[in-house]
Amino acid sequence: MYKGEEKLSITVVYEGVVTRARAEVKVTAADNGAKVRCDVINPATKKPISAHQTLSVKFSPWEVTGYVSPEAVEAGQEAVLTCETSSSLPASSISWQTDGEPLQGAISRRSPGMFGGTVTRSELVVVPTQEENGKVYSCEADNDMAASVITNITLNVLHGPVWVQTPPGTVQVVEGEELVLTAAAVANPGPISYSWWRGPSILEGVGVEGGQDGRVKILRMGRHQSGKYSVIAHGPSEDITALFNISVLYGPEEAVVAERVVVDEEGPATILCTAEGNPIPNVTWTREAEWDNSSRAALSTGVGEARIVVEWATQADTGLYTCVAANEISAAPPATTALVVTQPPVFVFAGEEGEWGRTRAAEGTSGRVECRVRAAPAPSFTWSTANSVELHNNKKYYIHVPQLVDRVAEWISVLVVRNITPADYGLYTCTAHNSRGSHASNYSLSPPIFPEVPLDVNVTQVSSSTAVVTWRHNRMGAPAWGYTIRYRTIGKENQVLVFSGPLVFLRNRLTFKSNGQ
Structure with a gap:
């Protein structure tokens, strides 16, 4: 048998x-x-008897080749992808x-191939964009005889710079902090360089x-440094620009x-x-409530500005307002x-009750007489x-320039009487005047007086070693600066213990310990 x-x-x-016979x-x-030929012979035959058979062999493609034409294609131009088995x-x-998705539209042609088979050729036309540079297309050949064969074709798309990353439209940064900006672009062919700009000026230095x-x-x-900025990506043949804003935050x-x-x-008033x-x-x-300094009610609010509008001003509106x-x-x-709502002068008295409007000073010294009023205008x-x-x-008298003491409407004028003699004691008249009216008030300059004997002296608590003494100030005399x-001790008439000190320490009450003697 022969093949x-x-x-x-x-x-x-x-x-x-x-x-x-089997082969x-x-x-x-x-x-x-x-x-295939099979020859048969035996003694009865003079020459071999032959039988013939033609083999019909089915076979799968052993390869598929692919390419793209042109090899490098400009973005937006046609490229032909070809696969041939x-x-x-x-x-x-x-x-x-491509990317796992089947594609339609390819045109296939067949032609005679080796060993009595057929060659299949398929062409797919694509118009790639610049983003598709490097994109992979796969073609698969199969005739159901064995495993299919596959080849990949990668696009080489020529394009200028394309942004991959740019700063966001508005970049916020706190004043005093550093700022890092990043941009990235791709181009085929490269390389790419970058320049950063603020308006028409390059960002450098x-x-x-x-x-x-x-x-x-x-x-x-x-x-x-807040403003409009840009970054330019420079490619071999062209440039692209991305615009963005920087907003610097500050309080x-x-x-x-x-x-x-x-x-x-x-009248009406507006404070802005x-x-x-x-x-x-x-x-x-806000405005502090006179009866509660910790309480502040919002009177007006706004963004960028706020205003208080008083349509009908009264004396109650006079005061300090805080923004x-x-x-x-x-x-x-x-x-x-x-x-400040205008008003005629109204006198304000300060000091201890009973001593309002009175100043005391010794002979040979200087006396200071204060006159306080609430008034507006000044x-x-x-x-x-x-x-x-x-x-x-003059040499005897000196009148100080009036001063605003509460930042609102309380004014003070001070008369100084120098080198006081008995003739200087008596009444002095202070007259305050503004466009709303005037008012006069008398103030006295008197010689000093001595404190009177304290009232209601009591020992309120007594123990074997301590005692608590209390008393009440006698307002008929001068204010006390201190007590003694x-x-x-009973039975020891010649032994006396003395406790003394300024008023701020004694506070009209003294607790002391006995030494037991």
């Missing part, structure tokens, strides 16, 4: 008058169409996919590090208010507070405005003696 000219190894089986042949694609029988079919590699560091941000440094606002009674910051600060007006401005970064120091003061002689600055307590 072509190759003699095959056979196995012969005799069954009576029948002889059978096993491992065929390849090249054996398709090969002739080796010969196969039956003919192979070709399928396309002191306080700026890096930049050309796509990463720039600004060491310390200030509010003046308000001050709340801007008027120091004083004066308004006529029953403004503040700058990023983000724009919240502004709040506070704050945002998420910090708060400005509180600012205060005095709202009053003028005149001083005169009991016989209506107006006083002026003498303690004598």
